[in-house]
Amino acid sequence: MSAAPPIEPLPYAEEQAERILGAEWRAIATSAYRWMRVGRALDGRMQALQRQGRVGFYGAATGQEAVNVAAGLATDRDDWIFPGLREQLVALVRGHALATYAHHLFADDRDPSRGRNMPCHPSAREVHYVSMSSVIGTQISQAVGLAYALRQKGAPGVSLAFFGDGATSSNDFHAGMNFAAVWNLPVVFCCANNQWAISAPTERQTAATTFAAKASEYGIPGRKVDGTDFVRVYSMLRGALDVARTGRGPVMLEFETYRMTPHSSSDDPTRYQPSDWAMRAASHDPVARLQSWLTALGVLDAETIETIGRAADQQVRAAVEEAEATEPPAPASLTEDVYAPLGSRESPGTG
Amino acid sequence: MTEMTLVQAVNRGMAEAMRADPDVLVLGEDVGVNGGVFRATEGLFKEFGESRVIDTPLSETGIVGAAIGMALYGLKPIAEIQFLDFIYPAFDQIVSELAKFRYRSGGQFPCHVVIRTPYGGGIKGGLYHSQSTEAYFCHTPGLKVVVPSTPADAKGLLLSAIHDPDPVIFLEPKRIYRAVTGEVPDGDHRVEFGHARLVREGTDVSLFAYGAMVGPTVEATESLEKEGIRAEVIDPRTLVPLDEEAIVASVEKTGRAVVVHEAPRFGGFGGEIAAVLAEKAFYSLKAPIARVTGYDTPFPYALEHLYLPNAEKIATAARAAVRAS
Numbered sequence: 240m241s242a243a244p245p246i247e248p249l250p251y252a253e254e255q256a257e258r259i260l261g262a263e264w265r266a267i268a269t270s271a272y273r274w275m276r277v278g279r280a281l282d283g284r285m286q287a288l289q290r291q292g293r294v295g296f297y298g299a300a301t302g303q304e305a306v307n308v309a310a311g312l313a314t315d316r317d318d319w320i321f322p323g324l325r326e327q328l329v330a331l332v333r334g335h336a337l338a339t340y341a342h343h344l345f346a347d348d349r350d351p352s353r354g355r356n357m358p359c360h361p362s363a364r365e366v367h368y369v370s371m372s373s374v375i376g377t378q379i380s381q382a383v384g385l386a387y388a389l390r391q392k393g394a395p396g397v398s399l400a401f402f403g404d405g406a407t408s409s410n411d412f413h414a415g416m417n418f419a420a421v422w423n424l425p426v427v428f429c430c431a432n433n434q435w436a437i438s439a440p441t442e443r444q445t446a447a448t449t450f451a452a453k454a455s456e457y458g459i460p461g462r463k464v465d466g467t468d469f470v471r472v473y474s475m476l477r478g479a480l481d482v483a484r485t486g487r488g489p490v491m492l493e494f495e496t497y498r499m500t501p502h503s504s505s506d507d508p509t510r511y512q513p514s515d516w517a518m519r520a521a522s523h524d525p526v527a528r529l530q531s532w533l534t535a536l537g538v539l540d541a542e543t544i545e546t547i548g549r550a551a552d553q554q555v556r557a558a559v560e561e562a563e564a565t566e567p568p569a570p571a572s573l574t575e576d577v578y579a580p581l582g583s584r585e586s587p588g589t590g
Numbered sequence: 591m592t593e594m595t596l597v598q599a600v601n602r603g604m605a606e607a608m609r610a611d612p613d614v615l616v617l618g619e620d621v622g623v624n625g626g627v628f629r630a631t632e633g634l635f636k637e638f639g640e641s642r643v644i645d646t647p648l649s650e651t652g653i654v655g656a657a658i659g660m661a662l663y664g665l666k667p668i669a670e671i672q673f674l675d676f677i678y679p680a681f682d683q684i685v686s687e688l689a690k691f692r693y694r695s696g697g698q699f700p701c702h703v704v705i706r707t708p709y710g711g712g713i714k715g716g717l718y719h720s721q722s723t724e725a726y727f728c729h730t731p732g733l734k735v736v737v738p739s740t741p742a743d744a745k746g747l748l749l750s751a752i753h754d755p756d757p758v759i760f761l762e763p764k765r766i767y768r769a770v771t772g773e774v775p776d777g778d779h780r781v782e783f784g785h786a787r788l789v790r791e792g793t794d795v796s797l798f799a800y801g802a803m804v805g806p807t808v809e810a811t812e813s814l815e816k817e818g819i820r821a822e823v824i825d826p827r828t829l830v831p832l833d834e835e836a837i838v839a840s841v842e843k844t845g846r847a848v849v850v851h852e853a854p855r856f857g858g859f860g861g862e863i864a865a866v867l868a869e870k871a872f873y874s875l876k877a878p879i880a881r882v883t884g885y886d887t888p889f890p891y892a893l894e895h896l897y898l899p900n901a902e903k904i905a906t907a908a909r910a911a912v913r914a915s
């Protein structure tokens with residue numbers, strides 16, 4: 240057992256917290272903490288189940304919870320989320336039921352996407368969480384198109400494109416940033432920089448000083464943000480959303496985080512990560528940072544923390560149990576949804 | 591009815607659809623002020639303005655990616671790709687995203703985009719302004735693939751495409767954009783997908799051709815006629831969905847089949863028609879199924895006239911089929 244790493248506390252006094260998050264800062268931060276614990280509990284449980292062979296695949300977002308929860312809380316109902324690989328928690332915070340997501344993870348008969356995708360690829364239209372593929376980067380230019388449609392129809396929403404550091408090298412990162420800037424669209428580009436693209440560290444991905452620095456050459460303001468500091472992420476997102484929402488064009492935010500797990504259940508990071516990585520990452524654990532800050536300010540005590548943690552575990556256990564007991568999708572569903580049912584003329588509409 | 595060229599019919603189809611539905615819009619390179627390099631979008635910019643006739647930056651993945659996002663929010667985008675030969679930067683968006691959105695989301699995210707693009711040879715366009723790669727798209731479930739060969743079909747199929755709930759790859763035979771004129775019904779007159787057109791009735795051999803190959807195929811029937819061979823010509827019009835019934839019925843009648851396309855033979859769409867016939871009309875066949883196609887080479891510049899199927903090659907294949915039994 241190695242010693243617990245020193246946690247870097249969040250640097251905000253009460254007045255600052257209130258100034259940044261508003262009068263409701265305690266409620267926002269506590270709610271964020273609860274959601275982060277749900278994410279953490281889900282990642283822990285699913286990785287364990289994957290190792291037991293009870294679920295096919297899992298990609299954790301451990302270390303990125305502050306970004307996901309802040310995005311879930313900072314966005315409005317009208318906004319749209321185009322996820323990268325690790326933003327499922329955004330959907331949950333926006334109201335996608337954990338039980339439904341569990342059905343997706345087990346690819347069962349009650350999975351809204353009918354068991355057609357690998358786990359961690361949910362589609363949740365009811366919370367404007369767009370269906371994702373596994374193809375890195377493609378969602379970025381799609382998010383831009385949806386932003387165009389929002390403006391064209393006079394809708395108030397903002398389109399958020401999430402992607403990893405690796406995805407900044409993709410065709411669609413370039414196309415999406417460029418189109419959004421030329422068309423001055425309400426898009427917030429969110430680069431979840433967890434410092435690794437499987438085995439490729441950031442310096443193998445770009446020679447730019449930061450990923451955010453790429454934005455300026457497209458004519459987009461770009462900022463690098465400590466992605467493990469919930470307060471900072473939340474306030475930067477609110478600011479960016481406000482810029483986009485008020486017709487002042489796209490913004491790019493780079494959230495620096497530390498990937499605290501393997502890339503996915505199929506990965507062995509001991510082959511490429513330095514031996515002290517886990518220790519460094521743990522000292523930037525966003526959940527621990529928020530917890531120690533809220534404890535220091537007297538917002539949370541040990542007992543409440545214990546209760547929140549137990550509730551998160553229980554929620555996850557219940558959802559998983561129900562999903563695991565559900566039948567696989569009906570064989571007939573294999574050939575459905577390739578095309579619209581014959582004679583249908585439906586348009587997806589705006590909801 | 592109004593007499594017009596194929597490219598005018600495409601233009602008319604878009605204009606009418608845009609007038610009827612404010613959600614229909616056009617995007618692509620040079621489609622706005624310039625009216626498109628083939629003038630397919632001529633006049634649309636003036637009538638509908640820059641927010642519905644959108645000049646995009648030069649990126650096909652951006653064009654199709656953005657069109658997908660628009661469609662997810664209920665717009666009905668028509669994306670123009672300047673030449674089919676330049677669609678490949680968007681291939682990922684088309685085959686990985688557009689074709690799969692509905693399926694992978696359990697029907698939550700249908701994604702209806704029309705991609706219009708000029709294709710095919712005969713204009714001295716060399717390797718990169720001439721290809722017919724319809725088979726790539728036909729091989730991807732989730733896409734519909736349409737190839738008109740007359741002005742009336744161009745408008746009627748395009749209107750169906752715009753109102754179809756699924757993504758459509760709409761391939762326009764650029765060689766006959768202006769070479770053919772024809773009567774086109776006025777108004778919202780749609781041609782339903784999945785119904786082949788009987789171009790010419792015959793009893794001795796069935797010739798299957800689409801797009802710019804319908805012309806030389808019909809021409810071939812004229813010389814065959816003089817030799818007493820009555821050839822039937824069928825234009826499937828939509829490759830996906832394919833009117834297998836019409837194809838099979840024709841060969842049940844004639845007992846002989848020649849499939850024509852510009853694309854290379856190996857892995858080409860003709861193989862699919864041949865397979866349908868082998869599966870469903872085998873006992874009616876009196877001769878081997880023949881294919882008249884482009885060569886299994888990249889598309890040539892100087893020797894394009896040798897590469898492309900023509901009436902003579904088609905007639906030779908048809909004659910051989912008839913003489914075989």
Ligand SMILES: Cc1ncc(C[n+]2csc(CCOP(=O)(O)OP(=O)(O)O)c2C)c(N)n1
Pocket residue numbers: 323324325373374375376402403404405406407433435436437502
């Ligand atoms: C176009 C494409 N190429 C390769 C892959 C395989 N792959 C999956 S995830 C990944 C790394 C992604 O890194 P990043 O964008 O930084 O996101 P992260 O996984 O770190 O969240 C790769 C190479 C893929 N899914 N898509």
